Amino acid sequence: MVVVRILDQVVGHRVAIEKLLRTVEQERLPPSWLFVGPQKQGKKLVALGVAQAFLCERSRAACGNCPSCQRVARRQSEGLILLEPQGPTIKIESARQIVNDLSLTALGRGRVVLIDDAEKLTAQAANALLKSVEEPPPRTHFIFIAPSRDSVLGTLRSRSQIVRFGSLTREERSAIGGEDVDVEIRTRAVQVLVEMLGSGRVDAVAQLREQAGDRETALLYIKLWLEFIRDSWVLKSAAGVTKAPAATQNESLNSDLLEQLQVLSAYPFEKLGLASRAILQAERDLQSNCDVNLTLENLVYQNAGS
Ligand SMILES: [Zn+2]
Incomplete structure (x- = not known):
């Protein structure tokens, strides 16, 4: 039989995984976890790896080999209840189905209810799950996955223990074969960001409208901007301490855009901090369906004014 230990397939996130496994080992799982962080990381x-560990018949860290581990690896375990959106939202019927499944007696070691894209739960669906999250049947645990804390209904969020996931490094991403964003798009995105933080508000608004007028592109730009700001933060911090420039460049995710990143890193930390806050706000606005052009326009004016 093939050994399939899911956590061995994960690239990166070592700190989060260690912490989660410790919780499983000590049998101190919360009724509900909320995993937040950028998408596709x-x-x-x-x-799934945590569910495998929790349900494993032989080891608290998942053996990958026992019947339970094999079933979880095939996503066919009776202990794993998986809910993913089939359309733009997760509707109340799906939530009710879960509540119903949970009313049946659990076989095996317990149950993990995994709800992916939890930001797509309608308010009714989230509320239908609340009671089960608050008072889950014995050995039943929820894991909600969402891009950010604030994208999930407050009542669910407040009942969940939050686990934050960062972005993978470029090397980690290429290790999983994840496609990198085209260099042309990244170059354009960094130029707009430079423009936005500079004084060229009119230009930045016009450029953004032209380049990122649709929601999907706007969200991609936002993801890139946050990376760029992080990079310039790294450059800036490195400038203050003695460190070989090569090491600095390696730590930087987008070292091919070093020239523009250096322009950004010349700004004070405070301005970069304000900018990332404004960008995160724009991300939330876009995710809650605010008008794309208005959101981008707001963002430019906020940054130019700060
Ligand atoms: Zn096992």
Whole structure:
């Protein structure tokens, strides 16, 4: 039989995984976890790995070999209840189905309910789950996955223990074969950011409208901007201490855009901090369906004014 230990397939996130495994080992799992962080970085795989560890018949860290581990690896375990959106939202019927499944007696070691894209739960669906989250049946645990804390209904969030996931480094991303964003798009995105933080508000608004007028592109730009700000933060911190420039460049995710990143890193920390806060706010606005052009316009004016 092939050994499939899901956590071995995860790239990165070592700190989060260690912490989660310790909780499983000590049998101190909370009724509900909320995994938050950028999309497509492996949160769901980590969640499946944790479920495998929890349900494993032989080891608290998942053996990958026992019947339970094999079933979880095939996503066919009776202990794993998986809910993913089939459309733009997760509707109340799906939530009710889960509540119903949970009313049946659990076989095996327990149950993990994994809800991916939990930001897509309608308010009714989230509320239908609340009671089960608050008072889950014995050995039943929820894992909600969402891009950010604030994208999930407050009542669910407040009942969940939050686990934060960062972005993978460029090396980690290429290790999982995740496609990198095209260099042309990254170059354009960094130029707009430079423009936005500079004084060219009119230009920045016009450029953004032209380049990122649709929601999907706007969200991609936002993801890139946050990376760029992080990079310039790294550059800036490195400038204050003695460190070989090569090491600095390696730590930087987008070292091919070093020239523009250096322009950004010349700004004070405070301005970069304000900018990332404004960008995160724009991300939330876009995720809650605010008008794309208005959101971007707001963002430019906030940054130019700060
Ligand atoms: Zn096992």
